[in-house]
Amino acid sequence: MNKPPRAFFSPLASGAPAPMRELPVTLERMIHFVPAHNAKLRSRVPDMAKQVDVILANLEDAIPADAKDAARAGAVEMGKSFDFASAGVGYWSRINALNSPWHLDDVTTLVGEIGDKLDVIMVPKVEGPWDIHYMDQLLALLEAKHGVKRPIMLHAILETAQGVANVEAIAGASPRMHGICLGPADLAASRKMKTTRVGGGHPGYRVLSDANADGGERASAQQDLWHYTFAKMVDACVMHGLKPMYGPFGDFDDEAACEQQFRNAYLMGCVGAWTLHPSQIAIAKRVFTPAVDEVKLAMRMIEAMPDGTGVALVDGKMLDDATWKQAKVIVDLARLVAAREPEMARAYGL
Numbered sequence: 001m002n003k004p005p006r007a008f009f010s011p012l013a014s015g016a017p018a019p020m021r022e023l024p025v026t027l028e029r030m031i032h033f034v035p036a037h038n039a040k041l042r043s044r045v046p047d048m049a050k051q052v053d054v055i056l057a058n059l060e061d062a063i064p065a066d067a068k069d070a071a072r073a074g075a076v077e078m079g080k081s082f083d084f085a086s087a088g089v090g091y092w093s094r095i096n097a098l099n100s101p102w103h104l105d106d107v108t109t110l111v112g113e114i115g116d117k118l119d120v121i122m123v124p125k126v127e128g129p130w131d132i133h134y135m136d137q138l139l140a141l142l143e144a145k146h147g148v149k150r151p152i153m154l155h156a157i158l159e160t161a162q163g164v165a166n167v168e169a170i171a172g173a174s175p176r177m178h179g180i181c182l183g184p185a186d187l188a189a190s191r192k193m194k195t196t197r198v199g200g201g202h203p204g205y206r207v208l209s210d211a212n213a214d215g216g217e218r219a220s221a222q223q224d225l226w227h228y229t230f231a232k233m234v235d236a237c238v239m240h241g242l243k244p245m246y247g248p249f250g251d252f253d254d255e256a257a258c259e260q261q262f263r264n265a266y267l268m269g270c271v272g273a274w275t276l277h278p279s280q281i282a283i284a285k286r287v288f289t290p291a292v293d294e295v296k297l298a299m300r301m302i303e304a305m306p307d308g309t310g311v312a313l314v315d316g317k318m319l320d321d322a323t324w325k326q327a328k329v330i331v332d333l334a335r336l337v338a339a340r341e342p343e344m345a346r347a348y349g350l
């Protein structure tokens with residue numbers, strides 16, 4: 001059963017900030033992962049911040065068990081030593097799972113030490129709305145205790161079969177929800193898929209054409225292992241006004257496959273993807289920034305139907321209200337990019 005509408009937007013603790021009614025309008029083309037226990041990489045945060053939209057201090061998987069405390073302390077140091085808000089860069093942290101021995105210390109330390117610096121907590125292995133309700137209540141209590149002025153948002157990773165089954169309820173569980181991203185590595189393990197990869201396709205997952213009468217070679221094409229989950233996730237996010245994102249791509253040497261995975265996500269409606277290595281930043285930026293010719297076409301489409309109604313022809317193709325709305329999505333994104341990147345503003349003519 002859902003909360004009554006008025007209760008949905010009430011603070012969950014006396015003194016906690018009022019839940020947000022709308023998500024901040026901001027670019028999140030890449031969530032750049034920094035292993036927070038690594039002092040060398042932490043020292044590069046000011047440089048990284050010039051290249052990415054969001055920096056995330058990772059505390060969960062990929063951090064060795066004996067470095068969990070150091071990673072937590074590193075996340076606090078990152079939040080205190082660099083002014084992400086003034087740089088126009090988001091600051092997120094991925095905490096350890098709700099049933100792990102590090103989870104409680106992660107949440108209490110982050111909110112207590114840098115609650116007013118942290119935009120989003122990324123929650124791994126979310127199974128159902130109950131996980132979000134728990135986080136919502138805990139954060140409200142901690143925000144009230146530490147005088148945090150702005151609610152910390154939640155971004156769920158969709159990486160268990162149970163989570164996929166419950167994705168709509170997860171998306172609608174709290175006004176704290178920022179978005180959901182796909183976690184293909186844990187999801188593969190959860191589903192007992194016979195793969196050993198972090199995202200991307202698999203050469204064995206194919207469709208074969210019918211046999212040829214002459215016994216000749218049959219055409220076959222690799223298919224997308226993630227399409228069903230991904231489409232379900234995007235619709236759940238959009239239904240609740242959240243931001244869908246692609247997650248990680250683990251083969252750093254296969255830049256073409258990474259770019260294709262990111263592009264599929266972009267076309268399907270995602271706002272961004274994770275970058276795990278510096279080489280992936282340019283890929284994410286290229287993919288999640290609308291191309292100049294696409295933006296110029298979209299602007300001509302909007303000009304052809306100034307009030308968004310009726311029918312027109314642009315370059316021989318029919319447009320109506322629905323195509324106008326698609327064009328507006330692209331132009332709105334271009335305006336967001338242009339506000340941050342003067343060279344793109346010039347290229348778009350905005």
Ligand SMILES: CC(=O)SCCNC(=O)CCNC(=O)[C@H](O)C(C)(C)COP(=O)(O)OP(=O)(O)OC[C@H]1O[C@@H](n2cnc3c(N)ncnc32)[C@H](O)[C@@H]1OP(=O)(O)O
Binds near residue numbers: 035041062248277278
């Ligand atoms: C399934 C999941 O949960 S995915 C999310 C969890 N995984 C992660 O967060 C992984 C994040 N990435 C990393 O930890 C690292 O990229 C590694 C350990 C995988 C590889 O790092 P390296 O072995 O140093 O790779 P490589 O030699 O190619 O790095 C080139 C340079 O980029 C730096 N670099 C590597 N990763 C990063 C990063 N995420 N951010 C910033 N700089 C980085 C390296 O320090 C190195 O710098 P240097 O040449 O000055 O020494």
Ligand SMILES: CC(=O)C(=O)O
Binds near residue numbers: 124183184187
């Ligand atoms: C993203 C992530 O955590 C996973 O693929 O498991």
Ligand SMILES: [Mg+2]
Binds near residue numbers: 061159
């Ligand atoms: Mg995972």
